[in-house]
């Protein structure tokens with residue numbers, strides 16, 4: 457490849473996708489690459505939903521994390537995408553680039569992790585590819601799900617006035633990551649052993665919210681899973697739907713462990729609102745459907761909390777508190793470049 461002056465001027469991950477790949481994705485099921493899943497028509501009553509996520513050692517997991525956990529996380533982040541689209545997982549393809557020091561023990565544990573989640577989620581491996589990586593472990597999974605024709609929930613259908621909801625609790629995985637990494641000194645954090653273990657588990661092993669799939673199909677105007685941080689991912693949903701949003705920070709649900717960290721240092725709120733890896737569902741629901749949505753969520757045993765609403769596009773994404781004060785919380789979701 458010839459290096460030109462232009463090569464020096466790098467662009468961000470999403471500009472790169474918009475400039476080079478979106479023009480290749482003209483099919484309406486590709487949604488202009490504004491969604492993280494695509495739709496393929498396969499029959500009169502059924503659509504397939506396809507999604508691909510790649511995990512790299514040192515970026516999405518630590519190379520010495522348990523192999524079974526790495527495998528399950530790689531699978532689950534894809535199942536999480538399917539859940540947020542309203543789809544039921546069917547099968548997956550696996551590509552593996554193994555570093556030079558791979559061992560059979562490691563692979564056995566990796567495969568056992570996949571087997572465990574296959575049984576849990578009722579899916580099977582269809583195929584894939586294996587190669588030697590010149591630089592660390594990479595795992596790429598393409599997951600396929602199915603849903604009734606025309607029922608896929610995209611990021612594009614949100615309307616001003618729709619209510620915004622998230623499942624579960626926000627910020628656990630980001631703090632779990634900090635307790636694992638070498639960068640933050642977490643010894644002084646006011647957390648019990650159980651709270652630390654909880655946060656670590658939230659980072660290591662996300663829970664795809666598959667129980668939400670039918671509810672999203674029935675009620676949501678737009679949805680996505682939160683992989684790169686609540687505020688940044690909300691901005692993506694807003695961009696795709698051409699709406700703005702207002703979020704009340706006091707309504708964002710957090711676990712007791714994360715609340716304890718806010719009391720220790722209020723700065724952790726910014727980390728919790730922008731930290732990735734929670735894999736909760738963010739969705740918008742038209743006002744006249746919120747009661748039924750909330751009732752159905754309760755029946756499904758899912759915590760779905762209202763955190764704000766969608767507004768006019770021109771107003772962008774703003775964060776307020778319960779007093780109505782606008783907060784200047786920096787929003788930044790994870791980008792690879």
Ligand code: ADP
Pocket residue numbers: 473477488489490491492493683684692
């Ligand atoms: P998110 O982080 O929001 O889940 P991604 O970064 O995975 O989104 O991708 C954004 C969109 O760009 C998706 O529609 C995805 O399929 C598409 N995309 C990303 N990389 C490529 C690529 N190399 N070729 C084709 N499409 C891509």
Ligand code: MG
Pocket residue numbers: 492508509
């Ligand atoms: Mg993705």
